[in-house]
Amino acid sequence: xxxxxxxxxxxVVLAIFVFGHLWRYRYDQFGWTTRSSELYERRLLRIGSPLxxxxxxxxxxxxxxxxxxxxxxxxxxxxxxxGYHWAAIVLGTLAxxxxxxxxxxxxxxxxxxxxxxxxxxxNDKLMYLLLAVTLLLGLGTTVISNVLGEYDYRRTVSxxxxxxxxxxxxxxxxxxxxxxxxxxxxxxxxxxAVWPFTRLVHMLTAPLGYLTRPYIVYRSRAGAPGDPARxxxxxxxxxxxx
Amino acid sequence: xxxxTQLAMVMNLDKCIGCHTCSVTCKQVWTNRAGTEYVxxxxxxxxxxxxxxxxxxxxxxxxxxxETDRRGRLRLRAGGRFKKLATIxxxxxMPNIRDYYEPWTYDYDTxxxxxxxxxxxxxxxxxxxxxxxxxVEWSANWDDDLAGDPSPDPVLQSVSEQVKxxxxxxxxxxxxxICEHCLNPSCVASCPSGxxxxxxxxxxxxVDQDRCRGWRMCVTGCPYKKVYFNHRTGKxxxxxxxxxxxxxGIPTICAETCVGRLRYIGPVLYDADRVAGAAAVPxxxxxVEAQKSVLLDPxxxxxxxxxxxxxxxDDWLEACRRSPVHKLIFEYGVxxxxxxxxxxxxxxxxxxxxxxxxxxxxxxxxxxxDAGNLFGAIDALRxxxxxxxxxxxAGDPAPVREVLRKLAAMRSHMREVNLGRVPDPAVSASVxxxxxxxxxxxxxxxIAEYGDRYVIPLADPDQGPGSEExxxxxxxxxxxxxxxxxxxxxxxxxxxxxxxENFHALRHRQDTDELGEPPGRRPxxxxxxxxxxxxxxxxxxxxxxxxxxxxx
Numbered sequence: 102x103x104x105x106x107x108x109x110x111x112x113v114v115l116a117i118f119v120f121g122h123l124w125r126y127r128y129d130q131f132g133w134t135t136r137s138s139e140l141y142e143r144r145l146l147r148i149g150s151p152l153x154x155x156x157x158x159x160x161x162x163x164x165x166x167x168x169x170x171x172x173x174x175x176x177x178x179x180x181x182x183x184g185y186h187w188a189a190i191v192l193g194t195l196a197x198x199x200x201x202x203x204x205x206x207x208x209x210x211x212x213x214x215x216x217x218x219x220x221x222x223x224n225d226k227l228m229y230l231l232l233a234v235t236l237l238l239g240l241g242t243t244v245i246s247n248v249l250g251e252y253d254y255r256r257t258v259s260x261x262x263x264x265x266x267x268x269x270x271x272x273x274x275x276x277x278x279x280x281x282x283x284x285x286x287x288x289x290x291x292x293x294a295v296w297p298f299t300r301l302v303h304m305l306t307a308p309l310g311y312l313t314r315p316y317i318v319y320r321s322r323a324g325a326p327g328d329p330a331r332x333x334x335x336x337x338x339x340x341x342x343x
Numbered sequence: 344x345x346x347x348t349q350l351a352m353v354m355n356l357d358k359c360i361g362c363h364t365c366s367v368t369c370k371q372v373w374t375n376r377a378g379t380e381y382v383x384x385x386x387x388x389x390x391x392x393x394x395x396x397x398x399x400x401x402x403x404x405x406x407x408x409x410e411t412d413r414r415g416r417l418r419l420r421a422g423g424r425f426k427k428l429a430t431i432x433x434x435x436x437m438p439n440i441r442d443y444y445e446p447w448t449y450d451y452d453t454x455x456x457x458x459x460x461x462x463x464x465x466x467x468x469x470x471x472x473x474x475x476x477x478x479v480e481w482s483a484n485w486d487d488d489l490a491g492d493p494s495p496d497p498v499l500q501s502v503s504e505q506v507k508x509x510x511x512x513x514x515x516x517x518x519x520x521i522c523e524h525c526l527n528p529s530c531v532a533s534c535p536s537g538x539x540x541x542x543x544x545x546x547x548x549x550v551d552q553d554r555c556r557g558w559r560m561c562v563t564g565c566p567y568k569k570v571y572f573n574h575r576t577g578k579x580x581x582x583x584x585x586x587x588x589x590x591x592g593i594p595t596i597c598a599e600t601c602v603g604r605l606r607y608i609g610p611v612l613y614d615a616d617r618v619a620g621a622a623a624v625p626x627x628x629x630x631v632e633a634q635k636s637v638l639l640d641p642x643x644x645x646x647x648x649x650x651x652x653x654x655x656x657d658d659w660l661e662a663c664r665r666s667p668v669h670k671l672i673f674e675y676g677v678x679x680x681x682x683x684x685x686x687x688x689x690x691x692x693x694x695x696x697x698x699x700x701x702x703x704x705x706x707x708x709x710x711x712x713d714a715g716n717l718f719g720a721i722d723a724l725r726x727x728x729x730x731x732x733x734x735x736x737a738g739d740p741a742p743v744r745e746v747l748r749k750l751a752a753m754r755s756h757m758r759e760v761n762l763g764r765v766p767d768p769a770v771s772a773s774v775x776x777x778x779x780x781x782x783x784x785x786x787x788x789x790i791a792e793y794g795d796r797y798v799i800p801l802a803d804p805d806q807g808p809g810s811e812e813x814x815x816x817x818x819x820x821x822x823x824x825x826x827x828x829x830x831x832x833x834x835x836x837x838x839x840x841x842x843x844e845n846f847h848a849l850r851h852r853q854d855t856d857e858l859g860e861p862p863g864r865r866p867x868x869x870x871x872x873x874x875x876x877x878x879x880x881x882x883x884x885x886x887x888x889x890x891x892x893x894x895x
Contacts, residue, residue, distance in 0.1 A: 130553035130554070131552055131553055131576070131578075133553075133556065134555065134556050134557035134576070134577035134578055135556060135557040135558065135577060136557060136577035137557050137558075137559055137572070137577060138574070139433065139434060139437055139559060140437070140439065140440050140572050140574045141439075141440060141472065141574065142439075143433070143437070143439055146433050147433045147435065150432040150433045151432040151433055153432075154432040155432070215472075215473035215474070215475060216440075216470075216472045216473045219472075219473060219474060220574065220575075303556055303557070306536070306556050308428070308431075308535030308536050308537075308556070308558065309428075310537065311424055311427065311428065311534075311535040311536070311537070312424050312425070312428070314537055316419075316531070316532035317527070317528065317531050317532055317541065318531055318534075318537050318539065318540040318541065319540060319541050319542075319543045320540040320541070320542060320543065321542070321543050321544065322542055322543075322544050322545075322802065
């Protein structure tokens with residue numbers, strides 16, 4: 102059972118996540134969008150959306166620090182155990198509350214603003230459910246494990262997480278963790294499994310290239326999609342920047 | 344010098360009667376789909392008026408286009424790259440659906456299903472956005488023909504301290520607008536994904552529907568508000584300059600169907616290396632001349648040489664020499680760009696209307712075709728001229744006055760010709776033209792043939808003349824057809840031609856039972872003929888055949 106949950110399942114989810122994205126990127130460029138609803142309503146979105154997105158970026162950073170960075174590295178850097186602990190509690194709770202608050206506002210908006218609700222698909226509803234459950238369990242885990250009873254996940258959960266990517270899975274490490282961690286991780290598995298098939302894919306095309314590309318983009322007609330048959334030498338130096 | 348070609352348009356505003364035929368045909372061809380109900384790639388505004396979307400010219404509010412910073416460098420008015428990414432989660436400068444208008448339909452079904460009653464049943468308006476009954480309070484041309492109060496017009500406010508026009512001084516004309524297909528497009532520069540691009544062969548600005556991720560920054564970036572967000576597909580859409588048509592040498596649908604024949608299409612040559620410098624000249628009032636200086640003279644042998652080196656084909660060069668657009672901008676000097684102060688180098692040009700001046704003159708009882716009277720009126724009527732200057736020359740009345748004097752001279756000269764009198768050469772000389780030049784301008788403006796108004800070289804050199812317009816759609820791309828339903832909702836699936844991209848979304852809107860269906864009734868299909876594309880037979884177009892007729 103433990104092997105199934107903490108060794109087989111992670112790889113299944115990972116495979117769905119990676120190959121699902123690859124498949125959709127090839128198959129469904131047209132559907133790959135944020136599906137913004139800002140045109141309908143802006144007042145609530147202006148508060149809720151940045152709150153949620155900035156919050157979840159910090160949550161992501163927190164997970165990287167907690168799961169990917171081994172305890173030895175932070176010790177080597179001179180970060181004491183209590184210092185790390187407090188930083189995790191304060192920042193993690195803050196980011197979690199921001200994210201959940203933003204999400205609550207966005208879900209409230211989605212339900213109460215007529216046009217936004219009309220534009221909500223079943224796919225969206227499932228995604229919102231999984232996202233909310235994962236986030237709630239995640240915040241709950243932070244609070245319970247750090248505040249009520251101290252549990253050092255960096256000795257069990259984090260090595261298990263890294264062991265998966267090192268292709269030497271140690272499921273027993275995770276099996277010994279408290280049930281709150283189990284629930285959070287299982288909810289996250291479900292979220293990652295549906296991720297490539299929801300609007301969440303927009304995260305993977307965050308437009309960081311904008312920072313370096315020239316402002317004006319020229320394209321030759323031959324390069325335009327839908328025009329593959331029109332062979333013509335592409336215009337040399339077809340971009341301009343200033 | 345890097346020579347590139349651009350298909351440009353000129354509109355002669357004196358001939359626009361505001362019939363909206365261009366808007367309607369464009370809408371039928373390009374935006375009769377769900378998600379684009381509120382979108383008009385071509386719209387006709389009454390000026391003075393608020394425009395569509397409301398007060399889009401107020402760039403203190405919307406921050407479209409470019410501006411120069413303290414060191415004279417060009418930058419996006421809405422903020423640079425970092426600011427764009429920082430505000431990506433909620434764009435503070437994007438117009439709401441109410442700034443355009445909330446599209447609606449009518450509950451026609453009640454007309455058929457209402458029980459017998461004392462009063463005639465009424466088809467009430469229903470929002471196409473929320474599906475609820477709504478009060479119609481605004482639309483794309485709500486202030487048509489000076490309906491309502493034109494005083495919120497930002498251009499009018501910049502011209503006149505006393506905003507409310509006295510009735511005797513009112514004037515009005517129509518302004519048809521499409522995407523400007525700018526040489527320095529700020530929508531392209533605003534797109535974080537790099538999905539918008541300018542075609543190097545003909546300068547048409549397009550949205551790559553596959554690369555657009557719905558960040559909406561292009562809507563903010565365009566000062567003319569001519570990039571729209573399809574709220575169904577979550578992608579940006581804009582005027583395509585009817586590229587499937589112009590590629591095979593026929594004019595855009597708006598130009599083709601124009602009742603007044605006021606649109607001219609032709610290519611111009613420009614120097615791509617000089618665009619950024621010309622867009623950054625310090626004084627706004629120099630922008631018209633700067634924009635003209637970027638365009639190149641196709642008769643100049645040095646330009647021809649450079650054009651060939653840059654890969655411009657000979658048939659395109661020849662078209663540039665015959666281009667009516669080039670003639671109207673340079674040879675006759677009567678075409679001006681719309682809002683050059685946005686620094687985007689717009690490539691749809693306008694001949695400002697003389698009619699406000701003629702109308703005012705006529706009201707005073709003077710002869711509206713006499714050159715002396717017209718010249719005097721152009722100098723005396725400050726508000727119409729300043730208003731036109733606010734539209735076409737960044738507020739400089741001199742170029743507008745010069746164009747209007749040319750049009751007045753042409754009017755007066757041709758009256759003498761038509762009455763069989765000898766025209767006074769002093770009239771044409773006073774505007775720097777000769778009688779033959781004035782008469783050739785008259786021919787182009789008044790009686791030009793199809794082939795003179797539209798000089799459109801073929802995109803593909805191998806394509807013979809007389810080729811059919813490319814069919815942009817597949818015969819099987821109808822609602823419910825093979826491959827039309829993607830797995831992730833209506834917007835997903837393989838890329839398909841832009842004109843037919845999501846008819847399955849349309850179908851849901853058209854024949855959904857959600858609007859005004861009385862409870863307990865057998866669900867009936869609703870067919871909106873305004874949105875029907877003519878392909879296939881939608882269910883419910885005809886009443887079901889009765890069994891008895893089938894048997895016979």
